[in-house]
Each structure stands twice: as C-alpha cells, then as structure tokens.
Amino acid sequence: xxxxxxxxxxxxxxxxxxxxxxxxxxxxxxxxxxxxxxxxxxxxxxxxxxxxxxxxxxxxxxxxxxxxxxxxxxxxxxxxxxxxxxxxxxxxxxxxxxxxxxxxxxxxxxxxxxxxxxxxxxxxxxxxxxxxxxxxxxxxxxx
Amino acid sequence: xxxxxxxxxxxxxxxxxxxxxxxxxxxxxxxxxxxxxxxxxxxxxxxxxxxxxxxxxxxxxxxxxxxxxxxxxxxxxxxxxxxxxxxxxxxxxxxxxxxxxxxxxxxxxxxxxxxxxxxxxxxxxxxxxxxxxxxxxxxxx
Numbered sequence: 001x002x003x004x005x006x007x008x009x010x011x012x013x014x015x016x017x018x019x020x021x022x023x024x025x026x027x028x029x030x031x032x033x034x035x036x037x038x039x040x041x042x043x044x045x046x047x048x049x050x051x052x053x054x055x056x057x058x059x060x061x062x063x064x065x066x067x068x069x070x071x072x073x074x075x076x077x078x079x080x081x082x083x084x085x086x087x088x089x090x091x092x093x094x095x096x097x098x099x100x101x102x103x104x105x106x107x108x109x110x111x112x113x114x115x116x117x118x119x120x121x122x123x124x125x126x127x128x129x130x131x132x133x134x135x136x137x138x139x140x141x142x143x
Numbered sequence: 144x145x146x147x148x149x150x151x152x153x154x155x156x157x158x159x160x161x162x163x164x165x166x167x168x169x170x171x172x173x174x175x176x177x178x179x180x181x182x183x184x185x186x187x188x189x190x191x192x193x194x195x196x197x198x199x200x201x202x203x204x205x206x207x208x209x210x211x212x213x214x215x216x217x218x219x220x221x222x223x224x225x226x227x228x229x230x231x232x233x234x235x236x237x238x239x240x241x242x243x244x245x246x247x248x249x250x251x252x253x254x255x256x257x258x259x260x261x262x263x264x265x266x267x268x269x270x271x272x273x274x275x276x277x278x279x280x281x282x283x284x
Contacts, residue, residue, distance in 0.1 A: 005168030006193045010200020012161030013173065013245070018205035018214050020154020021147060026218035032270040035279050041151040046248060048155020049162065053253035056163035065170030072172055077257050086240025087247070087262040091269025093232025096225060096277065096284070098218070100244045101237060102175035105201045110209060111217045118219070118230040125234020126176070126183040133239050 001067045014106045020045040023107040025098025032095050081140070082133065162250055169193065174246020175201075176237035184238070225284070236266075 021027045021041055030039030060071045094100050099118055108115050165173040171193075178194045181187020187194055209215055220226060237243040240262055242251065247266075251259015277283045 002169050002193050003196045005164055006197040007200045009161040009165035009168070009173055010197040010202075011204040012157050012164065012200075013175075013197075014201035014204030015208055016154040016157030016159075016161060017201070018154070018208050019157065020151045021214070022154065023205060023214070024216050024218055025220075026216075027147075029274060029284075032267070032274040033278060034271055035275050039147075041147045044148045044151035045155035045158065046252075048152040049159035049249040050155075050253045052156060052159035052163045053166075053249055056166050057254040059167060065166075066168050067170070069170045071166070071170050074254075075256060075258050079258060079261055082239050083241070083258055083262055084265055086236045086238070087265035088236070088269040089232050090236030090240055090243060091266030091271075092273045093229040093234075093236060094244075094266060095270035095273030096232065097220060097229030099229065100175070100233060101179055102201065102243070102245050104233075105175065105179070105198055106205050107217050107219075109202050109206045110215050111219060114219045114221055114226055115217065117223060117226045121227045121230025122234040123179070123183050125231040125236075126180040126238050127234075128231075129180070129235045129238030130184055132235055136239075 005067060013102060016045075016049070017103050017106040020048075022103045023111070027098075028100075028103070029095065029098040032098075082136075085136070158245070159249060159253075162245070162253075165197070166250070172246055172250045173197075174242050174250060176233075176243040177241070177246055180234075180238045220284070240266075 017023055022045060027039055027041050030037060031042035064070060097118060101122065104115060104119050104122060108119055162173040165171055178197055182191060182194050240247070242262060247259040247262035252263060
C-alpha cells in the first residue's frame, strides 16, 4: 500500500513539475532574476501546490495515515544555524543552474547528459553533507 | 508567456496533490532532497523501496507527458564547472538545511512552519542574489 501511494505521489509530482514548466531552468532562473526579465510562473506553482497541501494538513488532525503509522510531528520551531547556512548554500546552487532536487530528477529522463552531471554532483554533495555538518559543528558548536 | 501562469497553477495543483497523497497515505513529507538524500547517505535505507518507487514516478511521469506535449526544453547550461558547483551546493545545502523547495517550501509553508518559511526566504534571497551578481554584475550566466 505504501508503495502504491509513493508511486501515485511521485507521478503527480513529476507530472506537475513538467506541466508547470519547472523542468525548464530558464523559467526558474527567470523567477530569481528580479533585475532582468522577471518570470512570475514559480509563484503560481508554489501557490497552486499550497492549496491541496493546506487541505491535507487540516485533514491530518485527529487522524492517522491510511497506510498506518503516524503523521509527522510539528518540527522544533528553533531555526538554528544549519537551516540558515544550508538554505543559503542551496539557494546559490539553485540560482547557478536553475535546478532544485525535484525538477532535476523529473528532467533526468529527457534532459541529456548535463542533467546527469548535475544529479551526480548533487548526490555527491548529499553524501558529503553529514561530514560538512560535523566539521561545521567542530569549528563553531551549534548552540 | 501569458498562459504560462495557468500551466504553473495546474502543475502546482498536481504537485500539491502528490504531496497530499504522500502525507495522508504514508504519513510522510514529500521532500525531494530528503527522499534522495536518505538513499544517498544511508539514513533512509529502512524505507528504501518506498523512496525508490517515488523517484521512479517522478522520473517516469514527464516521459509520459512528453508523448503528448513537447515540453522537453530544459535550457540547462552545458558548462560542466557550473553544473558541478551548482549540484554540490544544492546537495550539501539541502541536506544541511534538511529540506528544499518541496519539503520546506510546499510542505512546510502550507502548514505554516516557521522553519519552512525562513528556509524559503533564505534560499530565494540567495538565489536572487546569485542571479543578480552572476548575470548582471559579472555577466557570466
């Protein structure tokens, strides 16, 4: 059952990414390019995605997931250095190539070798991340 | 251009519905970086099958759409250095921040999570600043 939900969610996510135009790096960079030909599409994608998600979150109250287990608890509201530094690094890479993790997988099947180079580098970054975080903690201990 | 926002909205609704299915069905946050990262660093191997199936769906759905509608334009750079640096930054950054556009952005903001909102503000500011400097100051991209 979990696998069926995962497949449906993945298909909707991947289909939504290509239909919305988020597999086109020029549209993502266009959204970030406020001093150039600014492209507002991404705001509509984000806004559109919030609607079913907000309904889903409201629906989780006093219920359990269909496939069992429990819903994710509200995260610790503490922001922390990792959230800020990590998001800043991510944003720099997002602007540099116009790709974030979801669209990179969604365009892997048709985007040619450059997409594979990006995804392999991203996976290497993800592999290295626990070590990067540990060395950051050694230099400046998190609160 | 005028019609692009409609495609954006329709695609966004599909993305959000995917997130809703993943949440209500499996009780999990549909965050692309977390799902991929857990496979890469081993922290999510206990739920590996579910993660891989999700990613197969993300990979396969666009190939189906492309049969009906040529939307294969990616405009991705062919500069290998740019691709590698961007990939490393995205990989390290999303894992240190524990989320990306889908997890912190779509799933986090829709539950009014402060962490999701703050992360989104920082990655959009960093992305915007990167574009401003590299495109308009340096003229590199």
